[in-house]
Amino acid sequence: MLYRRILNEPALQLAKGEFGGRVGIWRLIELFDSHAIKATIFTPGRICELYPRALRQAVASDHELADHMWEHRVPREAALEADHLQKALAALTAIRGKPVSGTRSGHTNSLLKQSGILYKSDNSAGHLPHYIADKTGKNTLLNLPFHYAIDDAQFYTFGWLGSDGPAQRMSDPDRVLEMWWAAFLQQYNKGGYLNVCLHPYVSGRALRIEMLDQLIRRMKSLPGVWFSTCEETATWCVKHFPARRLTS
Amino acid sequence: MPWKTNYTISDEISLSDRGIVWPDHNRCCFNVVVDLSLASGPEGLLPSDLATADSVFAMGVGLAGLLDVLTSHEIVATFAVPAAMVKIYPEAIEAVLKQGHEVAAEGLFHEDVSPFSLEEERARMKAATSLLSEAIGSRPAGWYDLPRRRDKFAVGAISPYTTKLLVEEGYTYMGNCPADDAPHYSVTDFATAEAIVAMPYYYHFDDQFFMLYPRQGSGLENPDILFRNWRAEFAAQYKRGRFFSMTLHPGNVGWCNRLYLLDQFLDFVRSRPNVWNAVSRDCADYWTSKYPAATHLKLEPSVWKDYPGSLS
DSSP, X not given: OHHHHHTTOOHHHHHHHHHIXXXXXXXXXXXXXXXXXXXXXXXXXXXXXXXXXXXXXXXXXXXXXXXXXXXXOOOSSHHHHHHHXXXXXXXXXXXXXXXXXXXXXXXOHXXXXXXXXXXXXXXXXXXXXXXEOOTTSOSOEEEOXXXXXXXXXXXXXXXXXXXXXXXXXXXXXXXXXXXXXXXXXXXXXXXXXXXXXXXXXXHTSHHHHHHHHHHHHHHHTSSSOOOXXXXXXXXXXXXXXXXXXXXX | OOTTTTTOSSXXXXXXXXXXXXXXXXXXXXXXXXXXXOOOSTTOOOHHHHSSHHHHHIIIIIHHHHHHHHHHXXXXXXXXXXXTHHHHOHHHHHHHHHTTOEEEEOTTTSOOOTTSOHHHHHHHHHXXXXXXXXXXXXXXXXXXXXXXXXXXXXXOOOOTTHHHHHHHTTOSEXXXXXXXXXXXXEEEETTTTEEEEEEXXXXXXXXXXXXXXXXXXXXXXXXXHHHHHHHHHHHHHHHHTOEEEEEEXXXXXTSHHHHHHHHHHHHHHHTSSSEEEOOHHHHHHHHHHHSOHHHHOOOOOOOOOOOTTSOO
């Protein structure tokens, strides 16, 4: 809803996002807790002021709070960018009770490194976690690949990323369940990695919570699936597969 | 800045599933909204919207077919009606009322009110209320502003004044708000905690986005997807003991195979015991008496600070 505000969208568009804070996030926490799964919640810093109780509940349930920008944008001016990141990390750290180690954002690697960030989860140059450096070939960070095909908003949100009327292809949970199950199986069979992106205002809807419950049950029916937070995955990868060729 | 003005319309946490009780030991509230507008864009109903074969179908065969299906399942619905429609289609309004459905307001012409001044919007709301009151025989209890096909957003357009004016004009409820999937309060004044009850709306349960949307030739004809969304949402909300609402347009859902799917869906709903089929007015009345804003709307003091370079 912060992003809707930045785009200066009308009241009911903001209310559409508000569903995520009032209802959706609580249901997702409840769903993950019922499966003893710890999730990573990439949170815009200002959400700490709008929905502090839901975030405190997430922390109490041992989910990971990570950065998703201060106001869902990365300012172009370097000083303001640093100011926004510092504000977001301070707000999240205060609620988490310990420092934040990851981000889903386009913040510059050098600034992230200086701020103690260990990993990004921002795009998908490969299936597996991989290292990315900035243009200077330095400031290496681990990236946990995120792909739009495994993003709920792609299938359910009207006007996603500014798409217009004729471009809408709104779908249903049965179809998305099969698509994501196929993505999971393909990676499972080769010992890979899958990062599922859910938005509380989208996947917090009752029909989709049911679908996620089914998806998790299917995944759990197979042996050897590690349901980890991004922080746990990143820590493990950095320890066992340190960046060798890229300079830090 | 008072509380979270311009960011949120309601309080921080929704009423939990366990906190919601429906009348007569019912488990779930089932609400049907029929949008009787023929407006295709933000300017509202235009003469050109009326002069099409599709409009003739919508208000003739489509509406008759929809009313028959609702009656055969003993379902009552809330019809959102642009006030001008009562002058253009008086017999249709009469047929709707005769079958026990609720008629609620949907603007004067189902126009986007956001460009208007407060005075202009107030005058239009008064005119709409007066036209509808005359046709219904009493004041309408609810006000809708559902999205139109050519709208930029799929949520409906209201102005910053709309909900405040609804309180001023004595409306009981605001018809469409996506901030919750149970009735909730839309705050009209954060300082005094004045609010109006809002009924949930979500475009995934609205036929227009799945039936030749946004116009013929788009190829976007997915009534099967809509049917699966209705079924999955109703089953999930029934399990939670919460609320379900769908939005129908006679010109869309009244057509052949689509009407057949609606019939099947209503069979599915009626196969479940303890479903309260309520028109929006009855549901809103129940909500305001059982969960009054005075005790159930929980607004916290503001923690928001203004910083240079950040949103205010």
